[in-house]
Amino acid sequence: MSNRQQTVKRFSKWVIIAHWTNALAFFALYITALPLYTDFFSWMYPIFGGPENLRLLHRIFAVLFVLPPIVMMFVDPKSLFHWLKQTLTWRKEDIMFFVKFPKEFFGGHVKDMPKQDFFNAGEKLNSLLTITCAAMLIGSGIVMWMPHLFPVVLIQWAYPIHNIAFGLSVAVVVGHIYLSLGHPGSKASMQGMTKGDVPVKYAKEHHGKWYDELVAKGEIKEEKPVKKGKGA
């Protein structure tokens, strides 16, 4: 990758902080949850100073997990609501994405992918699942943390809900991480979530509609067509 590449700002500093705080909290919660989930990980108890300590740590990280969206509401509501709005907006091109995507996932190259939003359909689905899982995890988690405030039936259901959301969120995260780290050409998206900007070429290929908007607003110059056979 050359340094002279034209880039465009994608994420604000707060989005990046929120994302990585969430990621950190998620993994801390994941690790502290493993021995609670299956006996297979019982060997982890001594490392964390026993089951009681592990449960305490789990609750501390739970607070960290809840914080990012709340803080975002105050420091950068614009980004937060833009993300939410995009996540909840589904059009034809979003559905088409999932028809074309499997080929690309397994290494093919899709030429006729319909133009995607600021968040493409894959990111939208990831966000939707993340929000759903987080809502289930936090909601049931509060009930489990303070059982004396809730009726017994609610407490009893909190456990399976917490469990289901855990399984689902881990599955989502595995896919998310793979697509951001393991898939070829992932550097650009990673740059977006670390430095905040992405190459214009990447914006054009992955977020056509957003790219068009940027060009229309005059924020970027139109990318010259990529010459065949030449790397970015």
Added chain:
Amino acid sequence: MTTIFAKLVDVTRCDGCRACMVACKNWNDLPAAPEEFKGSYQSHDKCNAFNWNMLTFTEHEAEDGRFEWLFRHSACMHCTDAACVKVCPEDALHYTEFGTVNTNYDKCVGCGYCVQNCPFSVIELAKYTDENGKEYEKAQKCTMCIDRLREDMMPACVNICHMDALVFGDKEEMEAMALERLAQVKDRYPNANIYNPIGVDGTQTFYLLAEPPSVYGLPENPKVPTSATIWKDYAQPLGKAMLGVTTMAVIGGFISNKLFNKQGQEGGDHDE
């Protein structure tokens, strides 16, 4: 498979003397747990961490208008399909060689899942303070005097019962005895029934009741909560399977990318 043992509580014989409570406290060295007076002869609301068994005193009006005291020795039911054992994440609650349900205090971390799922609400957490002043909790309930059983003795409550309202032995024999007694008491208690609920696959403490279970404050159809079944029998195994499936998909994607996507950077596009 060893013999399954059971305690039959024949409430039609009980005279409410409470000796079973005292014997239990004595043998198991349980501290006093006073509750305020609530206008009844009944000493406590229900079984708790330091009252593993207690006598319920129900004031009942019989069909002919007669007033009756209904006594019931209540304790852990020792379910065959026990919700507490199902939900315990530490395997602290387990089945013993006698078919009863016991707590391993070394493994119990006081999470309270058992308390929230017991259909009979007999299990409770007891608070303790260790030598460093740190508080911790353990689930406490009737053990069917497992330490006595292992020495070929009866549970303390059964041993002391002077009315033979509590009898203990091989479960099949106890069931036969219950049926025999049921026939004997039918003319005196037409509503008499045997309470050995199938929703939990039967219990190792079971009853010959003079009136329907609800009169005695017992659930008519107790069962392992549906949420617990969904959690332990479906969600958890499925979650483990799903972890496997996603992992396989990712490995598959990685390999096929290595094999087929030779241009590497030129393709370059992917989406999270």
